[in-house]
Amino acid sequence: MALKGNLFWICSLAVLSSSAAQDETLPKNCSSQTQLLERLSADVKVALECGENLPSAQQSAALLLSLRNLADSLHKQQLKDCQSAEPKKCPEAEVPSNGGLLCVSVANNTYCKPLCNYGYDFGFIRSSRLFDVCTEQTGYKWSTQYIGGNKLAVCNKAPIRIGGAKSAYFPEDQDCLTTKSTSELHSSIITTFISELKKEGIEAELQDVCLLCG
Numbered sequence: 324m325a326l327k328g329n330l331f332w333i334c335s336l337a338v339l340s341s342s343a344a345q346d347e348t349l350p351k352n353c354s355s356q357t358q359l360l361e362r363l364s365a366d367v368k369v370a371l372e373c374g375e376n377l378p379s380a381q382q383s384a385a386l387l388l389s390l391r392n393l394a395d396s397l398h399k400q401q402l403k404d405c406q407s408a409e410p411k412k413c414p415e416a417e418v419p420s421n422g423g424l425l426c427v428s429v430a431n432n433t434y435c436k437p438l439c440n441y442g443y444d445f446g447f448i449r450s451s452r453l454f455d456v457c458t459e460q461t462g463y464k465w466s467t468q469y470i471g472g473n474k475l476a477v478c479n480k481a482p483i484r485i486g487g488a489k490s491a492y493f494p495e496d497q498d499c500l501t502t503k504s505t506s507e508l509h510s511s512i513i514t515t516f517i518s519e520l521k522k523e524g525i526e527a528e529l530q531d532v533c534l535l536c537g
């Protein structure tokens with residue numbers, strides 16, 4: 324109990340002192356949002372280390388609400404990360420929830436590979452279908468198992484993975500966002516995708532591939 328109490332105070336002080344230090348430098352506008360988000364990210368890590376020793380129920384609820392709104396907003400922004408690599412003639416493909424979508428456009432054609440997070444599986448068998456295509460041959464429409472739309476795949480909660488090829492799943496503890504935020508993991512799945520495209524005679528550049536998380 325005493326230990327827990329002490330931990331609470333150490334953590335509270337850590338959070339308080341870091342936010343006090345910030346108050347002087349806190350931007351009143353969004354022009355230095357990168358720094359703001361870096362500090363916020365660091366503070367949230369400290370708060371996470373404090374675990375259950377968070378302040379009052381009301382403060383917790385307020386924090387939860389802010390974090391939820393921020394998460395929603397960051398998630399929406401993240402879904403626009405591929406605009407530089409966005410398809411020229413094809414409609415944008417839907418990013419599956421509980422997974423991600425790797426896309427690349429080569430000339431006017433677009434290729435996207437859906438991936439599922441660990442613990443999720445594809446709704447349809449697609450083990451020999453590593454990626455979906457939208458080309459001149461398909462009339463610049465997605466040739467998808469979900470007829471006539473821009474939905475390429477869904478990731479359903481499932482204890483075993485049977486629907487997709489081995490490379491179409493994020494490993495345990497390396498879900499889409501973890502992968503996207505870790506440069507080695509990020510380049511590793513992109514390199515795999517590029518070699519899979521190459522086997523089909525499609526030459527894509529590393530820097531043109533973009534990962535979106537659903």
Ligand SMILES: *[C@@H]1O[C@H](CO)[C@@H](O)[C@H](O)[C@H]1NC(C)=O
Nearest residue numbers: 348349350351352353354355
């Ligand atoms: C916004 O913040 C930046 C950097 O802190 C500062 O240079 C700029 O003058 C601020 N703009 C306004 C309108 O306050």
Ligand SMILES: *[C@@H]1O[C@H](CO)[C@@H](O)[C@H](O)[C@H]1NC(C)=O
Nearest residue numbers: 411412429430431432458459
């Ligand atoms: C892409 O589409 C544009 C506009 O229709 C066309 O001018 C161009 O030749 C196409 N590029 C290729 C590589 O097919």
